[in-house]
Amino acid sequence: MASILQARSFMLIAYAMMFTFMGEPTAAVVTFRPSKWSLAHATFYGDETASETMGGACGYGNLFKNGYGTDTVALSSTLFNNGYACGSCFQIKCYQASACYKNVAYTTVTATNLCPPNWSKPSNNGGWCNPPRVHFDMAKPAFMKIAQWKAGIVPVMYRRVPCQRKGGVRFSFQGNGYWLLVYVMNVGGGGDISSMMVKGSRTGWIKMSHNWGASYQAFATLGGQALSFRITSYTTKETIIAWNVVPSNWNVGLTYSTSTNFH
Structure with missing residues (x-):
């Protein structure tokens, strides 16, 4: 009996070591899964060069140099979560509007900026990012992938998705x-x-x-x-x-x- 218990103990220890790296447990590794689709609205800021999106409230600086490019978005404060949403990724698709491109399923963007409230305007007419509104202010090149830019604002469906990054942090x-x-x-x-x-x-x-x-x-x-x-x-x-x-x-x-x- 003692030998059986010793063998079982050895197997448990060996199994635990399989999920340990340099003394730190990694057994609880979680693969992030896409969330459900939800309804919101989207606008854009800046021009086709996306030069006005550089920097931003997340502090990523030059978005081209640091790998984010023009597929970026500023989040309303409801989503921005005091900066803890920086770096999160979203799929956004234009929804039931004449300006939508019918042959585009969605585009994927990274949160790099904050769209601040504009309390001087109502949330349905200029104050698009006023809480508790969920809103995406996209870089213009990203917006132009899903809708005609002259529309200005379009209803969208969105969901959180895993961020696919080359290399490490x-x-x-x-x-x-x-x-x-x-x-x-x-x-x-x-x-x-x-x-x-x-x-x-x-x-x-x-x-x-x-x-x-x-x-x-x-x-x-x-x-x-x-x-x-x-x-x-x-x-x-x-x-x-x-x-x-x-x-x-x-x-x-x-x-x-x-x-x-x-x-």
């Missing part, structure tokens, strides 16, 4: 020797982040606070240390760790990449 550094500000980009899966921690090669894990958009900060002296990041998805609650993704000679103004990403 990227970390863009700002701050100084006592304050590290990190913009997190190219996030796959749910595309969003709920919390983040940093670990220096001479420190334990330090909790970072949400600054704004897709940026997190740590008030700590981390210069001269290789850095690792622990990131948790807002949508799926999945946690990944990018071990030693930043070398000890890191500097602000630079962007560091990892092969690690969400599913």
Whole structure:
């Protein structure tokens, strides 16, 4: 009997080790699934070059350079969720309007900006992004994929979908020797982040606070240390760790990449 119990214990330990990587459990990996279709409206901002969409409330900077291109959208504050929706992806299709392109099923966009309320106008006539309205203010090239731009505003169906990203998460550094500000980009899966921690090669894990958009900060002296990041998805609650993704000679103004990403 003792030998049988020992064998079973060994099998359980071996099974657990299959789902452990460098001491961190990964058995709860979640593959993000599309949500149900819901009704909203969409407009556009900027021109065909999408130059006015650069930057934005998520802090992604140059959207061409950082891999987001023109397939982007500004969310009404109801969807924006104080920046926690930054990086999330949506499929949007024009719905029951004469301006809709009939042969286009949908287009996929990434949330990179906030469409702020306009309280001077009613929500059905200019104040499209006033809460509690769900609204998408798309980059003009993205809007033109689903509808004639002269329509200005169209009813749409939308759903959250997994973000398909090439490569791993990227970390863009700002701050100084006592304050590290990190913009997190190219996030796959749910595309969003709920919390983040940093670990220096001479420190334990330090909790970072949400600054704004897709940026997190740590008030700590981390210069001269290789850095690792622990990131948790807002949508799926999945946690990944990018071990030693930043070398000890890191500097602000630079962007560091990892092969690690969400599913």
